[in-house]
Amino acid sequence: MVRPLNIAFVHPDLGIGGAERLVVDAAISLQKRGHRVAIYTMHHDISHCFAETRDGTLDVRVGGNWLVPRSIGGRLYILCTILRSLMLARQVANDAEKYDALFVDQLSAPIPLLKYTGAHIFFYCHFPDYLLARRDSLWQKLYRAPFDLLEEFTTGEADEIVVNSRFTQETFRMAFPHLGKIPKVLTPALNFETYDRPVDNDDPLLRALRTQKHIVLSINRFERKKDIALALKAFALCLNEKSKRIAANTCLLVLAGGWDPRVVENTQYLNELDAQAKQLGLCTRTIAPSRASKEARSLLPEGTISAPTVFDDDDDDGDDDASKAEQMALVDVLFLPSFSENQRAFLLSVARCVVYTPTNEHLGIVPLESMYMRVPVVAVNSGGPRETIQHGVTGYLCEPTADEFAAAISKLLSMKDDRWQAMGDAGHDRVKITFGLDSFGAKLEQLIVGMLQRPTRASVVLGVLMTLFIICTVGLTLLLTWWL
Incomplete structure (x- = not known):
């Protein structure tokens, strides 16, 4: 019998995409198994989201979006997104609640800061972000280089790394050779109750x-x-x-x-x-x-x-x-x-x-x-x-x-x-x-419980670097916003 855990999900934008469906279903599956669940996100539009996130089924908390814009002059999306995710991580860390585990997906940048909550970090990698970004010019390659390096090393700070398919597992291994880690595969599932509802x-x-x-x-x-x-x-x-x-x-x-x-x-x-x-x-x-x-x-x-x-x-x-x-x-x-x-x-x-x-x-x-x-x-x-x-x-x-x-x-x-x-x-x-949700929930719970058996350690160096990164880039972002 697994003791009830306090688990928070940290997800960028709680819309209606496949990644959002996974997060919602994962949260519901853990909630049904007796665990306490909350979802932190930077954006939640009740007219553009899944019903479970607006009808009270799940506890959704929005933050990290009050200071940094989504982009600067229609550009620098990744920079702004990372900054917003770090602001969201700050909110999670400052919350009075203490979590046993944090389920983080899509963005790995806030992981070093989230580790200072004392919680174990479970990172679900849908696909390495740097493989999705365009690099059609030298400027784009130079711009993306530090973010690509940041993604690899912050991903490595997670206590458990899981991917959604064998294809992603092999891609992850080739994309992040310095990590020397082969993530486990946890294929997403469907909440059949959602699809069985009559039209x-x-x-x-x-x-x-x-x-x-x-x-x-x-x-x-x-x-x-x-x-x-x-x-x-x-x-x-x-x-x-x-x-x-x-x-x-x-x-x-x-x-x-x-x-x-x-x-x-x-x-x-x-x-x-x-x-x-x-x-x-x-x-x-x-x-x-x-x-x-x-x-x-x-x-x-x-x-x-x-x-x-x-x-x-x-x-x-x-x-x-x-x-x-x-x-x-x-x-x-x-x-x-x-x-x-x-x-x-x-x-x-x-x-x-x-x-x-x-x-x-x-x-x-x-x-x-x-x-x-x-x-x-x-x-x-x-x-x-x-x-x-x-x-x-x-x-x-x-x-x-x-x-x-x-x-x-x-x-x-x-x-x-x-x-x-x-x-x-x-x-x-x-x-x-x-691909049933019950089987998915049991596997997810097993992975999280297994992760909690291992000690977690916050990286002081990365934590300090991320703090400096926040201070410097927020100032630069605000300056660019004013200038543009």
């Missing part, structure tokens, strides 16, 4: 999503590294009259994903995708997030509509419901930025297939969600999806080319219902047996 069919946000067409669904943040353009190109090939893969106007591509108006790349990439779709001859429409401000809506593609009023008679645009329905029937690609959980549940309940386009994705929670919801997945044959998707059984693994993706999508769209349902059932069974 609220009275939700007005579902109006524009109801269609007689087959839905091809993509769920990913609007970031260029996710290569959502691959889904567009493949879908355009499917509709190409010469290819004769599927009949025209019988399917709809829904591109849903995390979209934050504060993130420049999110807004730019969504507009780029809309323009690219139109160049491919596809008719597009974007549905604005339900609580988007006027300023946020101005950043969305031209012609964006509001979901609750798509077919409302009281609109003042002069079109009646029949006219609007006809217009929506002509849409080939529907963009759904910052969707709600009910919209996600609805789409996964009606989709014919899910396309997952990132190459060398460290794991990918979307394929697991899709398979559990009995939707076959088409994904790139690399990274984490190779460990979750069974080719030809629960979906298809393809090379990242539009032609291969189009062939797999067409196969699923034209597949007989009994064969398609068999693939969906196989995916559901695989996830239920292999």
Whole structure:
């Protein structure tokens, strides 16, 4: 019998991405096992988060965001993020509560300061950050160099390091050769209760999503590294009259994903995708997030509509419901930025297939969600999806080319219902047996208890260096902010 532990999670931005889903599920699993849990984060928008973080299920505490901006003149994101994480670490350390363990993920920079809380540090590495950063110029390489070194040595200060897949484990070993550590693998799980909840069919946000067409669904943040353009190109090939893969106007591509108006790349990439779709001859429409401000809506593609009023008679645009329905029937690609959980549940309940386009994705929670919801997945044959998707059984693994993706999508769209349902059932069974939250929670608890049996030691040198780093860089950041 494990004694109840006091555990805090330290996570940068509590939004609706895969990393956030992991943190929420991990916290819930430990809470269900009798442990006391709190989550510290730098940003928590109740209109853009998972229900468990806003309905009182989890104790969420926000801090570290009052002094340092998210960026300086649209640049220096990593510097500002690290500074904000250090300010958050200061809040954790100053809290009256004493924790047995701290679950830290994504950012390793605050670990040396967090160790002064006396708690053991459990670091969950989704993927080495320095491998995700661009270095297209000498300036970028010089700028990133100290942060890359900082990431490696602060990661090494954790008492336990865990990664999300065997792919990430091997990448970690090659990325951090100086550490000489091989992290353990703890594959994320799904909280089945979340996905078993019935869809609220009275939700007005579902109006524009109801269609007689087959839905091809993509769920990913609007970031260029996710290569959502691959889904567009493949879908355009499917509709190409010469290819004769599927009949025209019988399917709809829904591109849903995390979209934050504060993130420049999110807004730019969504507009780029809309323009690219139109160049491919596809008719597009974007549905604005339900609580988007006027300023946020101005950043969305031209012609964006509001979901609750798509077919409302009281609109003042002069079109009646029949006219609007006809217009929506002509849409080939529907963009759904910052969707709600009910919209996600609805789409996964009606989709014919899910396309997952990132190459060398460290794991990918979307394929697991899709398979559990009995939707076959088409994904790139690399990274984490190779460990979750069974080719030809629960979906298809393809090379990242539009032609291969189009062939797999067409196969699923034209597949007989009994064969398609068999693939969906196989995916559901695989996830239920292999990726359950109970098993995940037991393994996580075991790892944390094992970590607590070993002594923890705070590095005085790194602690002093991090303190100096905070003082110097906060001053520099404020100076640059004023100057720019």
